[in-house]
Amino acid sequence: MGKALIVYASRAGETKKIAELIGEGIRIHGAEASVANVSDIKKVEDLSGFDAYVFGSATYHGEMMQGMKTMLFLAEKTGLDGKVGGSFGAYGWSGEAPGRIFDTMKNVLKMDMVSGPLMLKSALLGGGIEMAQGYGKDIAKKLG
Numbered sequence: 241m242g243k244a245l246i247v248y249a250s251r252a253g254e255t256k257k258i259a260e261l262i263g264e265g266i267r268i269h270g271a272e273a274s275v276a277n278v279s280d281i282k283k284v285e286d287l288s289g290f291d292a293y294v295f296g297s298a299t300y301h302g303e304m305m306q307g308m309k310t311m312l313f314l315a316e317k318t319g320l321d322g323k324v325g326g327s328f329g330a331y332g333w334s335g336e337a338p339g340r341i342f343d344t345m346k347n348v349l350k351m352d353m354v355s356g357p358l359m360l361k362s363a364l365l366g367g368g369i370e371m372a373q374g375y376g377k378d379i380a381k382k383l384g
């Protein structure tokens with residue numbers, strides 16, 4: 241059974257909710273999922289040992305949150321080449337963060353990405369629950 245780590249950066253809790261729903265989707269489809277706040281990921285060992293990684297941040301002032309930027313440098317050190325990856329985030333209008341995270345995971349970390357980042361205005365509105373759980377399903381399916 242594959243193991244996924246979902247790491248979120250969230251100020252008001254929406255991106256955290258999305259992280260939890262993605263985790264549910266992964267578990268429903270037969271893989272293991274752990275969900276962590278980016279502030280708890282401090283060293284290479286905190287990131288090591290998973291088969292899939294799903295990183296998410298809310299967008300503030302056109303950017304991902306600082307904690308996620310710092311963690312992506314740690315992920316580069318950890319070496320996640322070829323691991324399954326996805327990204328997500330809550331946003332208000334422009335939503336730059338999930339796409340930036342996705343591009344970094346693909347181009348710098350050389351991960352095997354599912355199709356596209358998951359961007360939601362709210363975890364609980366407009367089919368957000370199904371979309372987030374569905375994204376978890378895509379991750380679990382890629383794990384095989």
Ligand SMILES: Cc1cc2nc3c(=O)[nH]c(=O)nc-3n(C[C@H](O)[C@H](O)[C@H](O)COP(=O)(O)O)c2cc1C
Nearest residue numbers: 250251252253254255298301302330332333334335
């Ligand atoms: C001060 C401030 C700046 C924001 N800047 C952006 C922005 O540049 N682009 C965007 O799409 N949303 C922006 N938002 C909206 C947040 O991304 C949105 O509220 C999101 O749901 C917050 O996610 P969180 O609950 O995980 O922190 C901003 C919100 C605040 C309060």
